[in-house]
Amino acid sequence: MLFTMPDQTKPIDHRTLVAAERREKTRAKLLRGAIHVFAQHGAEASVIELVIRQAGVSRGTFYNYFRTNEELFLEVAREVSNEIISIVDPIVLRQQDAAASLACGLVSVVRLALIKPVLARFVSKGGPDALSAGNLTTTVVPREIKSGMAAGLFTVPDERLAFDLIFGPVIMAFNAVINGRASEEYARNLAQAVLQSLGVDAGRARGYAWRDFDEVSIPAGSLFHC
Amino acid sequence: MLFTMPDQTKPIDHRTLVAAERREKTRAKLLRGAIHVFAQHGAEASVIELVIRQAGVSRGTFYNYFRTNEELFLEVAREVSNEIISIVDPIVLRQQDAAASLACGLVSVVRLALIKPVLARFVSKGGPDALSAGNLTTTVVPREIKSGMAAGLFTVPDERLAFDLIFGPVIMAFNAVINGRASEEYARNLAQAVLQSLGVDAGRARGYAWRDFDEVSIPAGSLFHC
Amino acid sequence: MLFTMPDQTKPIDHRTLVAAERREKTRAKLLRGAIHVFAQHGAEASVIELVIRQAGVSRGTFYNYFRTNEELFLEVAREVSNEIISIVDPIVLRQQDAAASLACGLVSVVRLALIKPVLARFVSKGGPDALSAGNLTTTVVPREIKSGMAAGLFTVPDERLAFDLIFGPVIMAFNAVINGRASEEYARNLAQAVLQSLGVDAGRARGYAWRDFDEVSIPAGSLFHC
Amino acid sequence: MLFTMPDQTKPIDHRTLVAAERREKTRAKLLRGAIHVFAQHGAEASVIELVIRQAGVSRGTFYNYFRTNEELFLEVAREVSNEIISIVDPIVLRQQDAAASLACGLVSVVRLALIKPVLARFVSKGGPDALSAGNLTTTVVPREIKSGMAAGLFTVPDERLAFDLIFGPVIMAFNAVINGRASEEYARNLAQAVLQSLGVDAGRARGYAWRDFDEVSIPAGSLFHC
DNA sequence: CATGAATGAGGGTTCATTCAT
DNA sequence: CATGAATGAACCCTCATTCAT
Numbered sequence: 001m002l003f004t005m006p007d008q009t010k011p012i013d014h015r016t017l018v019a020a021e022r023r024e025k026t027r028a029k030l031l032r033g034a035i036h037v038f039a040q041h042g043a044e045a046s047v048i049e050l051v052i053r054q055a056g057v058s059r060g061t062f063y064n065y066f067r068t069n070e071e072l073f074l075e076v077a078r079e080v081s082n083e084i085i086s087i088v089d090p091i092v093l094r095q096q097d098a099a100a101s102l103a104c105g106l107v108s109v110v111r112l113a114l115i116k117p118v119l120a121r122f123v124s125k126g127g128p129d130a131l132s133a134g135n136l137t138t139t140v141v142p143r144e145i146k147s148g149m150a151a152g153l154f155t156v157p158d159e160r161l162a163f164d165l166i167f168g169p170v171i172m173a174f175n176a177v178i179n180g181r182a183s184e185e186y187a188r189n190l191a192q193a194v195l196q197s198l199g200v201d202a203g204r205a206r207g208y209a210w211r212d213f214d215e216v217s218i219p220a221g222s223l224f225h226c
Numbered sequence: 227m228l229f230t231m232p233d234q235t236k237p238i239d240h241r242t243l244v245a246a247e248r249r250e251k252t253r254a255k256l257l258r259g260a261i262h263v264f265a266q267h268g269a270e271a272s273v274i275e276l277v278i279r280q281a282g283v284s285r286g287t288f289y290n291y292f293r294t295n296e297e298l299f300l301e302v303a304r305e306v307s308n309e310i311i312s313i314v315d316p317i318v319l320r321q322q323d324a325a326a327s328l329a330c331g332l333v334s335v336v337r338l339a340l341i342k343p344v345l346a347r348f349v350s351k352g353g354p355d356a357l358s359a360g361n362l363t364t365t366v367v368p369r370e371i372k373s374g375m376a377a378g379l380f381t382v383p384d385e386r387l388a389f390d391l392i393f394g395p396v397i398m399a400f401n402a403v404i405n406g407r408a409s410e411e412y413a414r415n416l417a418q419a420v421l422q423s424l425g426v427d428a429g430r431a432r433g434y435a436w437r438d439f440d441e442v443s444i445p446a447g448s449l450f451h452c
Numbered sequence: 453m454l455f456t457m458p459d460q461t462k463p464i465d466h467r468t469l470v471a472a473e474r475r476e477k478t479r480a481k482l483l484r485g486a487i488h489v490f491a492q493h494g495a496e497a498s499v500i501e502l503v504i505r506q507a508g509v510s511r512g513t514f515y516n517y518f519r520t521n522e523e524l525f526l527e528v529a530r531e532v533s534n535e536i537i538s539i540v541d542p543i544v545l546r547q548q549d550a551a552a553s554l555a556c557g558l559v560s561v562v563r564l565a566l567i568k569p570v571l572a573r574f575v576s577k578g579g580p581d582a583l584s585a586g587n588l589t590t591t592v593v594p595r596e597i598k599s600g601m602a603a604g605l606f607t608v609p610d611e612r613l614a615f616d617l618i619f620g621p622v623i624m625a626f627n628a629v630i631n632g633r634a635s636e637e638y639a640r641n642l643a644q645a646v647l648q649s650l651g652v653d654a655g656r657a658r659g660y661a662w663r664d665f666d667e668v669s670i671p672a673g674s675l676f677h678c
Numbered sequence: 679m680l681f682t683m684p685d686q687t688k689p690i691d692h693r694t695l696v697a698a699e700r701r702e703k704t705r706a707k708l709l710r711g712a713i714h715v716f717a718q719h720g721a722e723a724s725v726i727e728l729v730i731r732q733a734g735v736s737r738g739t740f741y742n743y744f745r746t747n748e749e750l751f752l753e754v755a756r757e758v759s760n761e762i763i764s765i766v767d768p769i770v771l772r773q774q775d776a777a778a779s780l781a782c783g784l785v786s787v788v789r790l791a792l793i794k795p796v797l798a799r800f801v802s803k804g805g806p807d808a809l810s811a812g813n814l815t816t817t818v819v820p821r822e823i824k825s826g827m828a829a830g831l832f833t834v835p836d837e838r839l840a841f842d843l844i845f846g847p848v849i850m851a852f853n854a855v856i857n858g859r860a861s862e863e864y865a866r867n868l869a870q871a872v873l874q875s876l877g878v879d880a881g882r883a884r885g886y887a888w889r890d891f892d893e894v895s896i897p898a899g900s901l902f903h904c
Numbered sequence: 905c906a907t908g909a910a911t912g913a914g915g916g917t918t919c920a921t922t923c924a925t
Numbered sequence: 926c927a928t929g930a931a932t933g934a935a936c937c938c939t940c941a942t943t944c945a946t
Contacts, residue, residue: 019905026905042353044270046940058907063942127268127353128401155428157415160407165419168394175354181386189383193391197423202381244925245929252930272915284932289917471926478926494805496722498919510928515921579720579805580853607880609867612859617871620846627806633838641835645843649875654833693907693946700909724936736911741938 027065028221029055034076035223039121043073043129073126074133076223080122081134083223087112089140091214098148099200102166103191103208105144109170110187112216113177116224120174131167141166148198155199165197253291254447255281260302261449265347269299269355299352300359302449306348307360309449313338315366317440324374325426328392329417329434331370335396336413338442339403342450346400357393367392374424381425391423479517480673481507486528487675491573495525495581525578526585528675532574533586535675539564541592543666550600551652554618555643555660557596561622562639564668565629568676572626583619593618600650607651617649705743706899707733712754713901717799721751721807751804752811754901758800759812761901765790767818769892776826777878780844781869781886783822787848788865790894791855794902798852809845819844826876833877843875 033054037047047069052062066072088108095101113120123130131137145162148154156162173190176182192209196202218224259280263273273295278288292298314334321327339346349356357363371388374380382388399416402408418435422428444450485506489499499521504514518524540560547553565572575582583589597614600606608614625642628634644661648654670676711732715725725747730740744750766786773779791798801808809815823840826832834840851868854860870887874880896902 022905042270044268048941049939059909059942060907060944061905064905067942069941124354128350156419160402161412161415161419164398164402164416165395165423168396168398169391169423170394171397172390172394176386176390186387189387190390193382193387193423193425196425197391197395197419199419199422199428201427202425240925242928248930274916275914285917286919286933287931290930293917295916474926494722496720500920501918511921511930512923512928513926516926519921521920576806580802608871612854613864613867613871616850616854616868617847617875620848620850621843621875622846623849624842624846628838628842638839641839642842645834645839645875645877648877649843649847649871651871651874651880653879654877696946697908704909726937727935737913737937738911738939739909742909745938747937 026055026057026061029057030062030065030072031076031079032223032225034072035080035122036118038073038076038126038130039118040125042125043070043127047072073129076122077126077130077133079134079223080119081131081136084109084112084119084136085134085140087216087218087222091216092140092144094214097153098144098151099153099195099204099208100211101144102148102198103195103205103211104213105141106166106170106173106191106194107187107209107213108216110173110177110182110190111184112218113174114182114184114187115216116218117177119224120177123171123174124178131171137163137167153198153200156197162198166194169194252281252283252287254449255283256288256291256298257302257305258449258451260298261306261348262344264299264302264352264356265344266351268351269296269353271295273298299355302348303352303356303359305360305449306345307357307362310335310338310345311360311362311366313442313444313448317442318366318370320440321437323379324370324377325379325421325430325434326437327370328374328424329421329431329437330439331367332392332396332399332417332420333413333435333439334442336399336403336408336416337410338444339400340408340410340413341442342444343403345450346403349397350400350404357397363389363393379424379426382423388424392420395420478507478509478513481509482514482517482524483528483531484675484677486524487532487574488570490525490528490578490582491570492577494577495522495579499524525581528574529578529582529585531586531675532571533583533588536561536564536571537586537588537592539668539670539674543668544592544596546666547663549605550596550603551605551647551656551660552663553596554600554650555647555657555663556665557593558618558622558625558643558646559639559661559665560668562625562629562634562642563636564670565626566634566636566639567668568670569629571676572629575623575626576630583623589615589619605650605652608649614650618646621646704733704735704739707735708740708743708750709754709757710901710903712750713758713800714796716751716754716804716808717796718803720803721748721805725750751807754800755804755808755811757812757901758797759809759814762787762790762797763812763814763818765894765896765900769894770818770822772892773889775831776822776829777831777873777882777886778889779822780826780876781873781883781889782891783819784844784848784851784869784872785865785887785891786894788851788855788860788868789862790896791852792860792862792865793894794896795855797902798855801849802852802856809849815841815845831876831878834875840876844872847872 030051033051034047037050037054038045041047041050048059048062051072052059066075088105091108092101092105095104141163142159145154145159145166149156149159149162154162156165169190173182173186176186188209192202192205195205195208200208256277259277260273263276263280264271267273267276274285274288277298278285292301314331317334318327318331321330367389368385371380371385371392375382375385375388380388382391395416399408399412402412414435418428418431421431421434426434482503485503486499489497489502489506493499493502500511500514503524504511518527540557543560544553544557547556593615594611597606597611597618601608601611601614606614608617621642625634625638628638640661644654644657647657647660652660708729711729712725715728715732716723719725719728726737726740729750730737744753766783769786770779770783773782819841820837823832823837823844827834827837827840832840834843847868851860851864854864866887870880870883873883873886878886
């Protein structure tokens with residue numbers, strides 16, 4: 001007994017670690033498969049068959065990770081939201097004020113969609129929940145809105161309206177990406193217009209929108225790859 | 227007799243007329259049932275069962291009118307679009323310039339959604355196609371955009387962007403209606419902000435947005451009723 | 453009064469006659485539509501829609517003439533059988549003995565199918581009942597079999613077997629017509645072989661099969677037209 | 679170990695084997711259910727409900743094996759054809775010449791139908807495709823025809839006609855089985871008549887038809903059972 | 905944990921038949 | 926008699942979910 005189970009006391013043994021890694025890998029495979037499937041078929045589509053085929057796992061395995069396809073969608077949406085933040089926020093945080101941050105965020109997110117159209121398609125097809133599941137809409141953007149209003153940069157009368165004035169155009173921009181109408185210039189003009197809608201005057205809005213922002217760069221293991 | 231029925235070669239007999247009336251009535255029942263169902267379940271939902279229950283007709287009758295639920299959705303979307311136009315455009319056409327027209331249109335359409343939330347829900351749940359199937363997005367709004375740009379009222383650099391800057395916020399406004407966040411004031415502020423985004427300066431945008439527009443009134447047999 | 457209703461006393465007045473004629477015309481339209489539909493889709497197909505479209509009458513009218521689609525099929529089959537008889541039997545009856553009659557009948561019926569492939573298709577698609585509904589199989593052919601057996605021309609041991617030896621090859625011949633394999637020569641060889649199967653020796657069978665038979669001619673208002 | 683599993687890169691594990699066995703079993707259940715249903719209702723009938731009830735499996739399971747009822751029918755027809763061959767051909771191959779083989783085949787197949795009337799009903803109801811889906815009509819019978827013609831036993835002028843002269847009567851024989859008209863004697867007389875139709879003279883045809891053929895015996899797991 | 909066959913509820917669709925006009 | 930809209934039973938098929946291995 002003593003010999004056969006020597007490290008029994010340590011709770012996290014080698015096997016546990018390996019298992020955890022494998023779990024994480026399989027989960028990633030499923031999520032990566034899922035984003036493309038949702039991007040093509042929408043949130044409510046019959047999806048599991050396609051997801052498991054893309055991920056190369058069995059039906060049963062799917063249910064070891066997600067209980068329903070709705071749960072899967074929400075997880076994907078959360079990851080998407082977080083990944084947008086992790087890509088865009090570092091650049092945004094280098095800006096000096098909320099107007100610059102917002103312009104930077106808008107331009108960057110459209111750039112991101114231009115590079116990875118799957119993102120645009122996922123949001124467009126996924127409907128309202130595709131963006132509302134993560135911190136992007138609940139934390140990051142409200143932060144900038146509050147900050148800009150507090151600083152007197154935005155004269156829009158309430159936060160929720162500001163939110164709508166930002167996300168409405170963003171969703172349309174994603175459609176523009178899908179239809180091939182979007183471009184760097186489109187992104188800049190959109191950013192300018194959104195700033196104007198929040199009360200920034202045209203001249204200064206233009207200045208903010210055309211600043212030199214760092215390029216977005218997608219990290220190695222990103223959900224958006226392929 | 228000679229005068230009233232001069233070349234009645236193929237007499238449209240009584241039965242034919244009665245049949246045509248019945249068809250029109252049943253079609254209206256189906257469309258009216260359908261708008262509510264789509265408003266609750268979205269464009270791609272399995273809908274036929276619910277539609278026929280709402281409309282109070284049999285399964286088979288459905289297929290005498292629509293071959294697929296997609297076809298049904300497009301018909302409803304077209305009718306919705308046309309009905310919005312027929313309600314809002316008369317008021318809009320009383321405005322003197324494109325900015326006033328746009329403000330009026332935005333305020334009126336939000337008012338309409340406030341009175342008939344089924345409209346907001348239909349558009350919100352129905353996704354992109356819910357508004358793109360009729361003349362509203364293809365004819366009426368582009369007309370105002372062109373007119374405003376030609377008159378130098380809007381300085382936005384291209385028509386499609388203007389379109390996105392209008393419809394993005396409108397869709398969000400419909401969500402606001404659904405969530406109970408919208409109000410007359412919300413509508414006015416939204417209109418102002420959209421004008422600003424198109425390049426109208428804040429002061430004049432405010433003036434346009436708060437003009438006195440005639441109330442929307444829903445005609446008797448409207449699709450939006452109950 | 454005297455002028456307007458002169459023959460009122462006669463029970464079969466003008467209107468009755470006209471009505472009867474119209475009935476017969478509509479019935480013929482339906483039967484003519486039906487044979488083609490059954491020929492394409494088989495006895496059990498969903499047929500009424502197609503039949504009434506071909507016949508150019510309404511759904512309701514159909515039910516004034518036939519209660520079920522099975523009844524329709526049987527009527528068509530009966531008419532087909534009778535029409536084959538009315539076309540072929542006159543020629544057959546000019547032959548001197550049963551062997552000649554049978555050869556003549558076989559050659560003629562294949563010729564008929566070659567001219568009007570709809571007949572071949574109707575029988576082939578319609579299945580067993582397509583030929584068993586009329587006098588052809590119940591009266592005309594058994595008559596020849598009996599006659600030939602009585603005369604010692606056929607040595608086959610029983611009538612039903614003889615029947616099978618005739619109709620089996622005929623059905624296959626109709627398939628041959630449909631597949632484009634049949635020809636005058638095919639018909640002659642088939643007739644010879646069937647006679648042989650009934651016990652006629654090869655030399656005489658050949659003689660019977662290649663006699664000079666009058667051509668089949670399809671009467672004006674035939675069901676097989678168009 | 680090193681020797682027994684040298685490059686077992688993708689080990690066929692236990693689960694895979696068990697799954698494969700289950701698949702084969704279920705497939706057999708479905709085919710066995712199907713033959714009876716087709717035998718009663720024909721090839722084009724709406725059949726799936728009945729098949730799954732007979733087989734005792736669920737709706738969904740059916741679609742794991744066959745996509746349409748047409749596909750099912752073809753599979754059944756193929757299996758039926760192959761099973762006829764596997765039962766009859768061993769006996770036929772013991773005969774010395776094509777005439778004996780054909781006689782033997784005809785007698786055996788009628789005997790088989792007498793023992794398992796489901797076969798007769800399947801072919802009769804199933805229509806032309808019931809026999810044309812397998813090797814019986816494409817390989818085995820043509821082989822005998824060619825052989826007999828080459829040997830000068832059959833004087834019929836072409837192979838396809840010979841085929842029609844064999845299968846027409848066989849189909850009628852199956853009907854005779856269904857109607858209770860068939861018997862051992864019927865089978866012998868039919869065989870004799872078919873040989874005659876192919877050009878064998880009556881005396882020799884009789885000899886061939888009444889030879890002593892081994893009985894047909896149905897193997898254990900046959901499709902025809904119950 | 906992974907597998908994949910089996911499940912069956914939940915939808916879609918057709919078409920013979922009825923019936924008010 | 927003719928018409929054709931309405932009916933609903935009877936099919937068809939999919940797909941999320943379960944479970945024995």
